[in-house]
Amino acid sequence: MDAGAPRFDTARIAAVAGVVVILFAAVGCSDSDRPDASATTTAAPAPATPPPAPPRRELATDPVRIADDLVADEHVLRDPASPEAVMGAAAHRQQAAYRAIGRHPEWDPIVRPRIPSALLANYDHNVNARRELGVMSRPKDTLPAWRIVAPTPADELMGYYRETEAAFGVPWNFLAAINLIETGFGRVAGVSTAGAQGPMQFMPSTFAAYGAGGDIHSPRDSIMAAGRYLAANGFARDRDYALYRYNNSNNYVRAISDYAAVMAADPAAFAGYHRWEVYYVTTAGDVLLPVGYSEAAPIPVASYLASQGTSSMPVQISPRSEQILERLLATGRGRFGADFLGTPYGADTLVGSADQPEKLVVELERVDCFTFADYVEALKRADNRDEFVAGLTTVRYKDGVVSFANRRHFFTDWAAATPTVATDITTSLSPDAIEVHKNLNQKDSGGLYLPGLPVVPRTVAYIPSDRFDSGVVGQLRTGDYIGAYADDGGLDVTHVGIFVDTPDGPVLRNASSLAADNKVVDSPLFDYLRTVPGAVVLRPVL
Structure with missing residues (x-):
């Protein structure tokens, strides 16, 4: 906070301030046949089906459901009778929802009308704060030299905020908002690129002037120093000026003011914020930095993701696929x-099941509709082989962890699981979109598509094929993903392809299993849609 210069780079501010938060092997990929469990694994089904695990509070795949779930989570967080496990899950999804809504202003006409009037002011402040911090964010290709530790307990922090307010006249909620944005209530233990330190991120020289001889790493001493600094810079006369002096950014001032306003109107909101996690904004998307993360120097994000997903698991790739990958990387992204047109169709290329260990497979000699999409998305994230492997791990597996349980088995997992690979835009494209509650993995005829995995309750939106007209197509972008809606309640889609707007009209670029094709082809979009009930549309984040 010295000499009118920002104390640390704005990418770091936004990464922490987001504080936080927030693929698929085919369950089905045939153009003509409904998929069965054998299409997803090379191992025989498990002999017995365990009872389904309780549903998680996962982020929904469409803005309507995100809004409704957010309202439910806000109520849970305000109910003192909610168990801690439920509170934690609600706070994490609340955080993910505000991050997603903040990134998508085009959702505002859909989401905001669904927020009850009693929650609307707080909703607006949270969304505005995310957008202000998003302006400050610049994705990086490295992760920081930080340690992530457990936060200082909420009751202890509240005592320090109140003590500081009494001593210097700076309201507790502004101190809490600064603490949230700077280090996630002390979760981030590290030095900024500008040299700022401690829970409230002081430059050592500034802390020497305002810390009263205390410890820059002490929560109490740093919070008290923040109160002294803000008071000395005229907080009582001109709050915005004092906050600007704390970090020279008007976006920062507005974000602090928004979070402070939420806590002033509803002090219980502090408990939700205190449960938010630390995410870092990178070129590979938001990366969760869990408690226990520790790096002495910046680390390439691709290397970190690769180490998290494949440190004990070699890549299974043939010499021919290595050659193909080298060629694909040479042609560039986008x-x-x-480059896959004409590649033979091939099912059952992935290895793993409830009984057989998962392997990270790269099979480029033949692809099915889902692995085709996996590889296209991974190539977007890669300039070399290591980055491709890291990107594939991010795209194919939840949280970048290579395991059968974490594989994104369903198309909409790209939008529902972290890190987010795509956003479900189906409901925003047409008023004729239909929402259906499904229990993914549970066959309508009984049993499971994927033995050993839980049933996943999810609302899936689709546009009926006879309503997927030129008005809808006019809103699509080349590179959007279109899934063929599945009538079966245990599946979201049965086939996936990439929308491409060509001079000859819109096509679905897809790995077709039809006997007439049996390879990656460009199918005329409207001709294809006449063969399926409807379409689910996801827009990739990259």
Whole structure:
């Protein structure tokens, strides 16, 4: 906070301030046949089906459901009778929801009308704060030299905020908002690129002037120093000026003011914020930095993700696929799968089941509709082989952890699981979109598609094919993903392809299993849609 210069880089501010938060092997990929469990694994089904695990509070795949779930989570967080496990899950999804809504202003006409009037002011402040911090965010290709530790207990922090308010006249909620944005209530233990330190991120020289001889790493001493600093800079006369002096950014001032306003109107909101986690904004998307993360120097994000997902698991790739990968990397990013045209169709290339250990497979000699999409998305994230492997791990597996349980088995997992690979835009494209509650993995005829995995309750939105007209197509972008809606309640889609707007009209670039094709082809979009009940549309984040 010295000499009118920002204390640390704005990418770091936004990464912490987001404080936080927030693929699929085919369950089905045939153009003509409904998929069965054998299409997803090379191992025989488990002999017995365990009872389904309780549903998680996962982020929904469409803005309507995100809004409704957010309202439910806000109520849970305000109910003192909610168990801690439920509170934690609600806070994590609340955080993920505000991050997603903040990134998508085009959702505002859909989401905001669904927020009850009693929650609307707090909703607006949270969304505005995310957008202010998003302006400050610049994705990085490295992760920081930080340690992530457990936060200082909420009751202890509240005592320090109140003590500081009494001593210097700076309201507790502004101190809490600064503490949230700077280090996630002390979760981030590290030095900024500018040299700022401690829970409230002081430059050592500034702390020497305002810390009263205390410890820059002490929660109490640093919070008290923040109160002294803000008071000395005229907080009582001009709050915004004092906050600007704390970090020279008007976006920062507005974000602090928004979070402070939420806590002033509803002090219980502090408990929700205190449960938020630390995410870092990178070129590979938001990366969760869990408690226990510790790096002495910045680390390439691709290397970190690769180490998290494949440190004990070699990549299974043939010499021929290695050659193909080298060629694909040489052609560069952004070709929307054009280099795969003519690649033979091949099912059952992934290895893993409830009984058989998962392997990270790269099979480029043949692809099915889902692995085709996996590889296209991984190539977007890669300039070399290591980055491709890291990108594939992020795209194919939840939280970048290579395991059968973490594999994104369903198309909409790209939007529902972290890190987010795509956003479900189906309901925003047409008023004729239909929402259906499904129990993914549970066959309508009985049993499970994927033995050993839980049933996943999820609302899936689709546009009926006879309503998927030129008005809808006019809103699509080349590179959007279109899934063929599945009538079966245990599946979201049966096939996936990439929308491409060509001079000859819109096509679905897809790995087709039809006997007439049996390879990656460009199918005329409207001709294809006439063969399926409807379409689910996801827009990739990259």
